[in-house]
Amino acid sequence: MALVHKLLNGTYILRKCPKPSVASCPFLSTRFADYCSSSLEKPVAAPGKASSQRKTEGNLEGHHQREVDLDITSPEDKPEVSFDKAIKEEIKDHFRRLKDDIVNHWIGPEGRPLHEVLMEQAKVVWQFRGKEDLDKWIVTSDKTIGGRSEVFLKMGRSNQSALLYGTLSSEAPQDGESGRSGYCAMISKIPTGPFERKRFYDWSQFNTLYLRVRGDGRPWMVNIREDTDIIQRKDQMYSYFMFTRGGPYWQEVKIPFSKFFFSNRGRIRDAQYQLLLDKISSIGFTLADKVDGPFFLEIDFIGVFTDPAHTEEFAYENSPELNPRLFK
Amino acid sequence: MRLLRLREVKAFFQGHAASHQLGWNWIPRLSLSPKGLKILAASLSCCRWLSDRQRHELGPSHPAGPGPLSGLGRYLQHCPHRSPLLSVVLYPQVTPQAPRGLHCSTAAHNPDSPLVPRPPEPQRGLVKALAPHEELFRQAPDGVRDKASFVQAVQNFTQYNVHKRGHVDFIYLALRKMREYGVERDLAIYNLLLDIFPKEVFRPRNIFHSIFLHYPRQQECGIAVLEQMENHGVMPNKETEFLLTQIFGRKSYPMLKFVRMKLWFTRFKNINPFPVPRDLPQDPVDLARLALRHMEPDLSARVTVYQMPLSKDSTDATDPTEPHIVGIQSPDQQAALAHHDPARPIFVEGPFSLWLRDKCVYYHILRADLLPPEEREVEEIPEEWNLYYPMQLDLAYGRSSWDDYEFNIDEVEEGPVFAICMAGAHDQATLAKWIQGLQETNPTLARIPVVFRLSASSGELLASSSGLEETPLTPPEGREEEENNQQRQQQSQS
Numbered sequence A: 001m002a003l004v005h006k007l008l009n010g011t012y013i014l015r016k017c018p019k020p021s022v023a024s025c026p027f028l029s030t031r032f033a034d035y036c037s038s039s040l041e042k043p044v045a046a047p048g049k050a051s052s053q054r055k056t057e058g059n060l061e062g063h064h065q066r067e068v069d070l071d072i073t074s075p076e077d078k079p080e081v082s083f084d085k086a087i088k089e090e091i092k093d094h095f096r097r098l099k100d101d102i103v104n105h106w107i108g109p110e111g112r113p114l115h116e117v118l119m120e121q122a123k124v125v126w127q128f129r130g131k132e133d134l135d136k137w138i139v140t141s142d143k144t145i146g147g148r149s150e151v152f153l154k155m156g157r158s159n160q161s162a163l164l165y166g167t168l169s170s171e172a173p174q175d176g177e178s179g180r181s182g183y184c185a186m187i188s189k190i191p192t193g194p195f196e197r198k199r200f201y202d203w204s205q206f207n208t209l210y211l212r213v214r215g216d217g218r219p220w221m222v223n224i225r226e227d228t229d230i231i232q233r234k235d236q237m238y239s240y241f242m243f244t245r246g247g248p249y250w251q252e253v254k255i256p257f258s259k260f261f262f263s264n265r266g267r268i269r270d271a272q273y274q275l276l277l278d279k280i281s282s283i284g285f286t287l288a289d290k291v292d293g294p295f296f297l298e299i300d301f302i303g304v305f306t307d308p309a310h311t312e313e314f315a316y317e318n319s320p321e322l323n324p325r326l327f328k
Numbered sequence B: 001m002r003l004l005r006l007r008e009v010k011a012f013f014q015g016h017a018a019s020h021q022l023g024w025n026w027i028p029r030l031s032l033s034p035k036g037l038k039i040l041a042a043s044l045s046c047c048r049w050l051s052d053r054q055r056h057e058l059g060p061s062h063p064a065g066p067g068p069l070s071g072l073g074r075y076l077q078h079c080p081h082r083s084p085l086l087s088v089v090l091y092p093q094v095t096p097q098a099p100r101g102l103h104c105s106t107a108a109h110n111p112d113s114p115l116v117p118r119p120p121e122p123q124r125g126l127v128k129a130l131a132p133h134e135e136l137f138r139q140a141p142d143g144v145r146d147k148a149s150f151v152q153a154v155q156n157f158t159q160y161n162v163h164k165r166g167h168v169d170f171i172y173l174a175l176r177k178m179r180e181y182g183v184e185r186d187l188a189i190y191n192l193l194l195d196i197f198p199k200e201v202f203r204p205r206n207i208f209h210s211i212f213l214h215y216p217r218q219q220e221c222g223i224a225v226l227e228q229m230e231n232h233g234v235m236p237n238k239e240t241e242f243l244l245t246q247i248f249g250r251k252s253y254p255m256l257k258f259v260r261m262k263l264w265f266t267r268f269k270n271i272n273p274f275p276v277p278r279d280l281p282q283d284p285v286d287l288a289r290l291a292l293r294h295m296e297p298d299l300s301a302r303v304t305v306y307q308m309p310l311s312k313d314s315t316d317a318t319d320p321t322e323p324h325i326v327g328i329q330s331p332d333q334q335a336a337l338a339h340h341d342p343a344r345p346i347f348v349e350g351p352f353s354l355w356l357r358d359k360c361v362y363y364h365i366l367r368a369d370l371l372p373p374e375e376r377e378v379e380e381i382p383e384e385w386n387l388y389y390p391m392q393l394d395l396a397y398g399r400s401s402w403d404d405y406e407f408n409i410d411e412v413e414e415g416p417v418f419a420i421c422m423a424g425a426h427d428q429a430t431l432a433k434w435i436q437g438l439q440e441t442n443p444t445l446a447r448i449p450v451v452f453r454l455s456a457s458s459g460e461l462l463a464s465s466s467g468l469e470e471t472p473l474t475p476p477e478g479r480e481e482e483e484n485n486q487q488r489q490q491q492s493q494s
Helices: A002-015 A029-041 A050-059 A083-107 A114-119 B006-022 B034-043 B052-058 B071-077 B097-103 B147-159 B167-181 B187-195 B207-211 B216-231 B238-248 B253-267 B284-295 B331-338 B428-438 B443-447 B474-493
Strands: A122-127 A137-141 A150-155 A162-168 A184-188 A208-214 A219-226 A236-243 A251-256 A261-264 A280-287 A293-305 B302-304 B325-329 B346-356 B359-368 B417-423 B450-454
Touching (some): A150 A184, A280 A293, A293 B346, B147 B167, B147 B187, B167 B187, B216 B238, B238 B253, B331 B443, B359 B428, B428 B450
Antiparallel strands (some): A184 A280, A208 A293, B302 B325, B359 B417
16 A cells, blocks of 8 residues: 555656645545545546546646536436545556556557557547547636636537537736637547556557548647656647538548647747657647637547658758758 | 926926817916926927917017927027026827817817817826827727728827837837727738837847847837737738838847748648638628538539529628528439438538638538438449449559558448528528428429428537427527527627
8 A cells, every 4th residue: 555655656756746735645544534625626526436536636737627517427426435445446446457558568569469550550549439538638728817718528419429619709818917818728638557657649650640520610720749758848739720611511631740830838939840759648629710709629530540642751841040050 | 497397398288289179268387487488499399389379479579470490489599598408308199289289270179179189198197097199099089990090190100209209109009909990901001010110220239239139128019010910810021021120130039020920921821721711702692602612522512592582682681581592502412312212301400600710600401310221222333334434433542451541430420411501590481491492403302301400509510319390389499599690690790
């Protein structure tokens, strides 16, 4: 138990996020009350279930209250508050995942045989066929900075797609420092392994991102974040635009990874580098087109594939005018 | 005589300016000695700021007729008192008032006159603080706010303020006012705003200037102008580049931003695979036509306005009894509708929203539900049907059996869409007219039951469970969501 406790703390140090004092000593009985109260305050699912603990830990990772309207406790989901049992189940779950991980390592990467992984040319990374698929995503809007946009995520028609909808409002918050506002985003959660260790996606064999969406004509922006092993890379991301057509037909959007440009803290950098695909941490969709009004985006699935006709490595040259040092 | 305080100078001038409107009843609180008057006149000697009235007021010994120095100045020249000049810093907000007084008549002015109203006096500490030059933009309160009046306001600033005092504030104010005047996408206006900066003053001259941000407020202001251009998608041109070089120099931050804009705008100019023209047509029928063409990927589809006898031509959308109805249908859809089994109903669903740049329009679709797998028949084309070219061409990427570019997932399958339409009203009556019009080219439609599934307008696609049958409930609901739609249309267009 102490080992697990140390490991839990250790993972937080590795992730370089503020150590949450609440979850630090879940085993001490005096702290149980604290844990209970804090998890009851949060608008997430009932405490006492293993999933809730994972979610609170996810919440403490630094995303403040982003699951707006996502998880509402269903009335039949009455919590049976038994923390001993919950924590024991959680520990068992983590150990099971660790065991699976070790066993899968012998079979091949991620549990699939090596030849299957190497020959794979099209892979579905995120699909939306059930509620648990929606849990892998976080939705944010400019409410976090005081704006008025709203965004919600729910399962779409006949549980076969996800519907991201809401209202965009570019009214700037009156906080004295924001001049503009109005954005909504849907970001995927960082994949975690056993004991909440950070994982990443490895898409080095693929070269195109494939999305099957149905929008309303608004331009979206697709952002990819790389794995942050090295500190202070959390503001950097690679982005590109996704133009939806609108209309009742499903639209296939294929964006080659060579088209993604590099940006830091929301601004395009002068020195552009190629997106390296071996350590991808998350993908996100943002809407910030300065037009007030309702919007929706229906997503069927998100996949990656190898487009053999696409041979470009990187689409943006560095200009000697902007970056003289690169050309010395 | 004591030295003049700045506020006394300002009070004099404001009183002077205000006296146009108050009919000369106002007596200046400050009794200026000749020395004070001389100081004022000397600093104002480059402009004719004193009216004829002032000349009369000062005394009959005054030589008549205009001269290079205004009346007061000439009066003071004879003044025995000489004193070193004080450089009086005059608030430029005062300056535009007086010149208009030069040309006005002696009649008393009423507050409704088209002259610039009296500016608020800063000493009084008004609750609502106006920007320093805001009165320049209130030239004609009844007049139309367009490019000409905006240009006029800018030119007034430059003309009567040779030293361009407060130009940074003025430029920020002008950037904020651009939207009201409707000129936010006009490159000439941005160049005009950049022209307000004094030239060659802010360029760094030695290495210390270039290390430290030389004239930081002005550079920030230049960047703000360029940033507003960027927000509205205006591409700067050579004139902008020349102006920026002249004002800030080639190594400054505004110039750097200009280079970045030039680079990234050209890179991203044509990346939209479904471009929408910048100026959308105002006519609703043309707009509907554009939107339907935008949505339909099949190029052989036909926009059929002629099929709707109650739409088209000169029907204005405000007329509630005859809204426009524009539909689109492709030959494939026609064929599919012809093969549709009459025992199964087809649905009119809507309204769904479509955004074209910043305008939201609504459309309805005619579709059928998906056939269950056992009833689906696969049409087989015999191979020898056409010997000249293959009827089915499978241009997949796969080179051989080891290539598999298919995703391991079942895609969302939905029923076929037979036609799309855009109508002025979203109620059942209008859509029924559309169906009637469709029947002309799709005769089988007459035998197929049509169910109207008009949802509450929430901007999202219908959930499959909220289907409404053709019951008496639909008309009131139709009216409700028509109101909703109109509200939302107004809201989105406002």
